[in-house]
Amino acid sequence: MTPGASHELERPPQMQPVVRSALLGTTIVMLFATTVLLQMARDRQALTAMPRGQVLYVRSGALLDRVALSYDALLADVYWIRAIQHFGGTRRSTDVGKRYDLLYPLLDIATTLDPRFTIVYRFGAIFLAEAYPNGPGRADQAIALLKKGVRSQPQKWQYLQDIGFVYYWWLHDYVSAATWFRRAADVEGAPWWLRTLAATTLAQGGERAGSRMLWEQMFRTAGDDWLRREAERRLVQLTALDDIDELARRVQDYAFRRGALPESWTALVGTGYLREPPRDPTGSPYVLDPRTGHVTISSQSALFPLPTEPPPLPSR
Amino acid sequence: MRTSRVVAIVAFNVFKESVRDKVLYNLVFFAVLLIATSLLLGKLTAGQEVKIIKDLGLAAISLFGVFIAIFIGIGLVSKEVERRSIYSILAKPIRRHEFILGKYSGLVLTLLVNVAIMSIALYLVLGYMSWTEAEEFKRAWDAPAADPAMLKAIALIFVELMLVTAVALFFSTFSSPILSAVFTFGLFIAGHFNADLKHFEGVVDSRVAASVARGWYYVLPNLAAFDVKAQVVHAQPVTAGYLGFTVAYGFVYIAMVLLAAMWIFSRRDFK
Numbered sequence: 001m002t003p004g005a006s007h008e009l010e011r012p013p014q015m016q017p018v019v020r021s022a023l024l025g026t027t028i029v030m031l032f033a034t035t036v037l038l039q040m041a042r043d044r045q046a047l048t049a050m051p052r053g054q055v056l057y058v059r060s061g062a063l064l065d066r067v068a069l070s071y072d073a074l075l076a077d078v079y080w081i082r083a084i085q086h087f088g089g090t091r092r093s094t095d096v097g098k099r100y101d102l103l104y105p106l107l108d109i110a111t112t113l114d115p116r117f118t119i120v121y122r123f124g125a126i127f128l129a130e131a132y133p134n135g136p137g138r139a140d141q142a143i144a145l146l147k148k149g150v151r152s153q154p155q156k157w158q159y160l161q162d163i164g165f166v167y168y169w170w171l172h173d174y175v176s177a178a179t180w181f182r183r184a185a186d187v188e189g190a191p192w193w194l195r196t197l198a199a200t201t202l203a204q205g206g207e208r209a210g211s212r213m214l215w216e217q218m219f220r221t222a223g224d225d226w227l228r229r230e231a232e233r234r235l236v237q238l239t240a241l242d243d244i245d246e247l248a249r250r251v252q253d254y255a256f257r258r259g260a261l262p263e264s265w266t267a268l269v270g271t272g273y274l275r276e277p278p279r280d281p282t283g284s285p286y287v288l289d290p291r292t293g294h295v296t297i298s299s300q301s302a303l304f305p306l307p308t309e310p311p312p313l314p315s316r
Numbered sequence: 317m318r319t320s321r322v323v324a325i326v327a328f329n330v331f332k333e334s335v336r337d338k339v340l341y342n343l344v345f346f347a348v349l350l351i352a353t354s355l356l357l358g359k360l361t362a363g364q365e366v367k368i369i370k371d372l373g374l375a376a377i378s379l380f381g382v383f384i385a386i387f388i389g390i391g392l393v394s395k396e397v398e399r400r401s402i403y404s405i406l407a408k409p410i411r412r413h414e415f416i417l418g419k420y421s422g423l424v425l426t427l428l429v430n431v432a433i434m435s436i437a438l439y440l441v442l443g444y445m446s447w448t449e450a451e452e453f454k455r456a457w458d459a460p461a462a463d464p465a466m467l468k469a470i471a472l473i474f475v476e477l478m479l480v481t482a483v484a485l486f487f488s489t490f491s492s493p494i495l496s497a498v499f500t501f502g503l504f505i506a507g508h509f510n511a512d513l514k515h516f517e518g519v520v521d522s523r524v525a526a527s528v529a530r531g532w533y534y535v536l537p538n539l540a541a542f543d544v545k546a547q548v549v550h551a552q553p554v555t556a557g558y559l560g561f562t563v564a565y566g567f568v569y570i571a572m573v574l575l576a577a578m579w580i581f582s583r584r585d586f587k
Binding site (some may be wrong): 066069070071072073074076079081084114116117118119138222223224225 | 320341360364367368371372375378379450453455456458489508509539540542543545549550552
């Protein structure tokens with residue numbers, strides 16, 4: 001072996017361990033930063049949006065109950081969260097033909113996995129009964145879900161009250177509503193006002209005062225922040241309906257005295273009918289249609305859309 | 317006296333080894349993290365956050381415990397045989413049944429510490445929930461947030477974990493770690509479907525098949541009986557009688573499996 005060849009086989013100089021670690025660390029950080037930059041660059045590249053299908057792979061709650069072993073209650077929580085996401089996502093969607101097809105199956109599975117999951121029955125019924133497009137408008141499914149809750153917990157008078165509520169508010173069937181309120185009142189430990197509610201429903205069904213009483217009771221017995229906020233929102237909507245009635249009366253009075261509809265709220269303010277342009281309880285201005293004199297709520301308002309009020313009882 | 321001292325020494329060594337095991341630390345870390353993040357998960361739901369956090373916490377205690385029991389339990393004996401360290405251990409003044417009992421007690425001690433840490437974390441999270449929630453909404457809860465009754469569910473989870481550990485150790489005395497894991501996991505699943513075997517006549521017409529199934533109902537460990545999580549979360553009664561019989565059943569079954577493990581291990585030839 002020549003002296004030159006021996007020199008070639010010498011080990012290269014070793015890097016200091018600290019320097020090597022620093023170099024490695026810096027390389028890892030740089031690579032990570034590159035992945036972040038690449039992600040950001042890729043996100044700016046538009047891809048054709050693919051429709052996201054709504055799929056529920058397992059529809060049998062009974063099967064899931066078995067497969068979940070001893071973790072069925074946890075799985076029920078997962079399905080409840082999925083139901084909320086499905087409802088909220090579909091509600092916010094601007095698609096024309098949006099559908100809430102998975103809502104009932106998800107709620108049904110959640111209550112099969114945990115038959116005592118109170119909030120799923122109570123809030124699920126509110127979701128299901130909500131009129132389209134803000135909900136699926138399936139009062140029948142809301143009642144079916146609540147009846148399932150009654151079978152699971154017959155002592156839970158709140159489910160019976162909620163069934164009566166669906167009959168009252170969404171189906172406008174005051175006789176059935178009163179029957180369910182009475183059934184709720186018959187449950188041991190149920191509050192006394194359920195009997196009053198049943199009587200009031202028969203006497204004042206369809207009147208706003210009756211609706212207000214119903215929501216006030218829902219507000220008082222909510223037992224949960226979400227339910228309470230929903231009842232509160234409905235009560236504020238009823239206040240807005242009262243405001244609209246009063247404003248419409250003033251617009252008609254203006255038209256009767258002046259012979260023409262007001263062009264805007266300014267006309268009513270200028271003539272002393274109003275002190276200032278009216279706003280709804282959330283602070284959004286009410287909308288006046290100068291062609292028809294129709295007063296309504298702003299589509300930007302947190303109260304939009306206002307509920308369709310139940311028709312009054314035929315006898316009155 | 318001597319036996320218990322030897323068992324304690326082996327058990328303490330198993331515990332030390334488990335604590336040194338990074339996988340074990342990770343499991344505890346993730347369990348605590350899971351319970352803590354359950355606070356965030358609760359915010360995703362419309363109400364009954366406390367119920368969901370209880371479900372998640374109890375399920376995490378059970379699930380992480382099962383993973384620890386199976387994946388560490390299956391290596392308790394077989395790892396010593398594979399490493400050939402069993403020769404030096406058995407050369408010492410230690411009887412084979414003391415070795416098995418020590419290994420079992422060590423892992424049970426590890427599980428006890430794990431379950432205790434996870435339970436404390438769960439109670440802290442629930443205590444915080446209770447502290448921050450308005451009194452009027454608390455009245456609508458099925459049970460108080462930091463409900464002492466949850467300890468019933470945790471106690472039964474722990475006895476179930478002891479049983480699963482015993483089963484894993486039993487398979488570990490004569491089988492490879494992979495096969496032991498498969499067998500133990502299989503028994504864990506079968507144990508949760510066990511109640512179906514009791515009423516098998518409703519599924520098949522054959523009386524013989526129904527009788528065989530009923531026989532298996534008594535042979536296989538009935539793990540579903542240890543699950544009272546839903547009951548305590550919904551404040552349903554779990555009587556002292558039920559607890560007593562279930563715990564007694566668990567202890568007797570564990571004793572039976574451990575005796576079988578000791579018998580098999582005592583007959584193994586390591587020459």
